[in-house]
Amino acid sequence: MSAAPAELCTGWFDDAALFPPGDAPMAAAVPAHAALRRGLGDALGPFVVPAARLDELARHAPDDGPLGISLIAPAAGLAAAVARVQADPRLVLRAVEVPGVSGAADAQQAARVLGDVLPDGVPAAVELPRTAARDEVLDVLAGAGARAKLRTGGLRAALFPDAAELATTLCACLAREVAFKCTAGLHAALPHRDPATGSAHHGFLTVLLATDALAAGAGTAAAADLLARADGPAVAAQVAAWPVGRVQRARGWFTSFGTCSVTDPVRDLEALGLRPALGGSPA
Numbered sequence: 001m002s003a004a005p006a007e008l009c010t011g012w013f014d015d016a017a018l019f020p021p022g023d024a025p026m027a028a029a030v031p032a033h034a035a036l037r038r039g040l041g042d043a044l045g046p047f048v049v050p051a052a053r054l055d056e057l058a059r060h061a062p063d064d065g066p067l068g069i070s071l072i073a074p075a076a077g078l079a080a081a082v083a084r085v086q087a088d089p090r091l092v093l094r095a096v097e098v099p100g101v102s103g104a105a106d107a108q109q110a111a112r113v114l115g116d117v118l119p120d121g122v123p124a125a126v127e128l129p130r131t132a133a134r135d136e137v138l139d140v141l142a143g144a145g146a147r148a149k150l151r152t153g154g155l156r157a158a159l160f161p162d163a164a165e166l167a168t169t170l171c172a173c174l175a176r177e178v179a180f181k182c183t184a185g186l187h188a189a190l191p192h193r194d195p196a197t198g199s200a201h202h203g204f205l206t207v208l209l210a211t212d213a214l215a216a217g218a219g220t221a222a223a224a225d226l227l228a229r230a231d232g233p234a235v236a237a238q239v240a241a242w243p244v245g246r247v248q249r250a251r252g253w254f255t256s257f258g259t260c261s262v263t264d265p266v267r268d269l270e271a272l273g274l275r276p277a278l279g280g281s282p283a
Helices: 026-043 051-058 075-086 104-117 134-144 163-175 204-215 220-227 232-240 244-253 263-271
Strands: 013-015 044-050 067-072 091-098 124-127 147-151 180-183 254-259
Touching: 013 026, 026 044, 026 051, 026 067, 026 263, 044 051, 044 091, 051 067, 051 075, 067 075, 075 091, 075 104, 091 104, 104 124, 104 134, 124 180, 134 147, 134 163, 147 163, 163 204, 163 220, 204 220, 204 232, 204 244, 204 254, 204 263, 244 254, 254 263
Parallel strands: 013 044, 013 254, 044 067, 067 091, 091 124, 124 147, 147 180, 180 254
Antiparallel strands: none
16 A cells, blocks of 8 residues: 555644653653654644643753744633743744633633734634533634644543544534644544553544545534544555545644654554654654
């Protein structure tokens, strides 16, 4: 099988090494990110860091080149956090992520702050609530030109949406022309059940399949079926056959996902023949 177009992976893997279950210490995570950048190039997204750890990051930031970060900050603290990043020449703000909002009023506040403090060209994603308020929050994000952040897992089984819920959320995003990133749980290309926790994980490649189908006009039931596909060779062959324009369309909606071990999804794509072997990347 031929590898998929390079556009499949561009900026797809946000480095969330600081977060569970990896919980890498800052002193190890920063140089590991630099090593990943040398191996992966533009497939690697920014280094994800919460605003509360910016002082710690400053003690470990590299002096030999700027570190691109995705800053997680609540709306109330966003202005100060953005100013803190901009004051450090060793850091470059690549993206902003606002933690979960409860409804339209919170989303509107976040949108106002983002409009006031976000530099031109820096994308922002606001985490959606998994409640009936989801659609009203998406309406606000659509009006503000912001992205959605979808929680696809976590440390408890309750944090994993099932296929029907995730398909409905994906459909709600695309219907409003809101691009999205995912966070937590997408450690593998295909859906699987973690033998240690019993949690049913989604696959990042099947999330892309479902996104592509919705963009082509499919319904939520078809998207849910695609989310459940676990036949790796068939899924890989389907994606590998996509022309560049189709890859770009799907990735334009599904912009990235956070992973605490970037090499895990990379190795999955290598095993499926969708990208060349990385070689001597760090573990």
